[in-house]
Amino acid sequence: MTTLLELKHVSKQYGSDTKALSDISFAVKEGEFVSIIGPSGAGKSTLLRCMNRMIEASSGAIIFDNADITAFRKRELKKLRTSIGMIFQHYNLVNRLSVIENVLHGRLGYKSMLAGVLGIYTEEEKKKAHAILGVLGLQEQIYKRCDQLSGGQKQRVGIARALVQNPKMLLCDEPIASLDPNASKVIMDHLAHICSTMGITVVVNLHQVDVALSYSNRIIGVNKGTIVYDGTPAGLTKDRLRGIYGAEYDELEGSGGRNAG
Amino acid sequence: MDAKLPAKPFNKSAFVIRMTLLSLAALTLVGFLTFDYKDLDLGEAVKKTGDTLGTMFLEPHAKHFTVGEAFQQVIITIGLAFLTTLFGAVIALFLALLTARNLSHPVVSLVIKGVVAFIRAVPTVLWVLIFAVAAGLGSVAAVIGMTFHSISYLVKAYSESFEELDDGVIEALRASGAGWWQIVFQAVLPSSVSYIISWTFVRFEINFAVAIAMGAAAGAGGIGYDMFMASNYYYDLREIGFITYVILGFAILLELLARGIKNKLRTNH
Known part of the structure; x- marks a missing residue:
């Protein structure tokens, strides 16, 4: 498998002394399902947003698709x-618009300014959007307004919007943090399915360790802006988890709530 | 314990409000007691005011123009209000995009906000009189001055409704490669269209009232000018009453129209 994304010594500094990321290096292969775990404020979101330059890294190199x-x-x-889809904790849909309109927003990056402004989409694009919504089980909701949907349905619209871009990679920022366990499972199953059948690389920020363990090929543990673990889920022992979460981990274990996040 | 236990914690703002109301009540009392009434008999004055209002509103007539002409004049006034609101809304829409903090550069936003706040602080009538220096008293000065103030009012209203939009939505579209104009037309405007309609109608109502005053104060024509003539030239109380009824009728009509459009928009979306 070829390497799709590589980060080399990436650092991000806010102001003069707040370091969000320091010297991050790792590579992601095509078709991998990578979870990034770590405590709140560890820099997971910043790391994810550096990968499509929604946040500019202060130093280091980021290689995507050999560039x-x-x-x-x-x-x-x-x-x-356009070749990197993104999924968010709060779905970030335009609530007043219909499901199909939100999904087609994923095509805006391919359009001329005017066609995008006027919302002119080709038949092919509409067919693709319909097909993706069908796969995600939303064919009943296509013309509903997004504010009438449940959280799980909204997140599936978010996934559809990312997929209609024809992405090589999906970046998911806490995709299940606002969802109940059932909806979470549906979303994670869809992401795993996308990764295995469409060959799209998936990078997920997660708070839930057990979810990360059961879905990913690989886990990256982040704490205080540095990578403290990079390997398979099997190799992630309790000691290593304690290394990622620090004292917080014992509390997670103690309360019995592994889903706590 | 000797002291009574307070039912609620001491609240500074509630205390300030209570003291303000108390001192205002005291000042009002002192004011009425120390007025210089000259030889005015309060009872008679109230009665005469009632008589005047009675003449005005119970025996209205149109002497210097026909009912048809009055309607025509109101249409002119509405035209003035409509034109200035339309100009204001179109220009304000673009300025508001540059003013909304989530869509624009912070410096540009701050500069426009400052200028607009200054324009808004000066009343519309004053702007019309200022422009009258260049354009002469009349409809041109009224249109320019009212448009000017409408822009500043609507820029504030529009830009604040744009800022209501969740930053995450803009982030999501930017992350998929969409450009600024695409984000504006696909996310920002669809999300705030009902606010925009509401604020525009509010301003239209304000402009209708201002347009009447402009007819009287700046010679902009319309029903305001007839009212000015009736009160200052003919001293015809009955005609003032008639004009007031015509204006009232049209104001109610406009209100109903606005509500109809708003309801329609709500069900469509």
Whole structure:
């Protein structure tokens, strides 16, 4: 398998002394399902957003698809972002618009300014959006307004919006943090399915260790802006988990709530 | 324990409000007791006011123009209000995009906000009179001055409704490669369209009232000018009453129209 994404000595500094990320290096292969775990404020979200340059890294190189994206200019950046889908904790849909309109927003990056402004989509794009919504089990909801959907349904719309981009990689920022266990399972199953059948690389920020353990090929543990674990789920022993979460881990264990997050 | 236990914790703002109301009540009392009434008999004055209002509103007539002409004049006034609201809304929409903090550069946003706040602080009538220096008293000055103030009012209203939009939505679209104009038309405007309609109608109502005053104060024509003539030139109380009824009728009509449009929008979306 070829390497799709590689981070080399990436650091991110806010202001003069707040370091969000320091010297992060790792590579993600095509088709991998990678989970990034770590306590709140460890820099998981910042790390994820550096990968599509929603946040600019202060130093280091980020190689995506054999090109150094840190040097990308506006046009190239736009093209890069069309090939990376993103999914959010709070879904970030336009609530007043219908499901299909929100899904088609994923095509805006491919369009001319005017076609995007007027919302003119080709038949092919609409068919693709319908097909994806069908796969995600939302064919009944296609013309509903998004504010009438449940959380799990909204997140599936978010996934559809990312998939309609034809992405090579999906970045998921806490995709199940606002969902109940059942909806969480549906979402994670969909992500795993996307990864295995479509060959799309998935990078997920997670709070739930057990979910990360059962779904990913690989786990990256982050604490205080540095990588403290990088390996298979099987190799993630209790001691190593304690290394990622610090004292917080014992509390998680003690309360019996492994889902706590 | 000697002291009574307070039912609720001491609250500074509630205390300030209570003291303000108390001192205002005291001042009102002192004011009425120390007025210089000259030889005015309060009872008679109230009665005469009642008589005047009675003449105005119970025996209205149209002497210097026909009912048809009055309607025509109101249409002119509404036209003035409509034109200035339309100009204001179109220009304000674009300025508001540059003013909304989540869509614009912070410096640009701050500069426009400052300028607009200054324009808003000066009343519309004053702006019309200022523009009258260049354009002369009349409809041109009224249109420019009222548009000017409408822009500043609507920029504030629009930009604040744009800022209501969740930053995450903008982030999501940016992350999928969408450009600024695409985000504006696909996310920002659809999310705030009902606010925009409401604020525009509020401003239209304000502009209708201002347009009447402009007819009287700045010679902009319309029903306001007839009212000015009736009160200052003919001293015809009955005609003032008639004009007031015509204006009231149209104001109610506009209100019903606005509500109809808003309801329609709500069910469509």
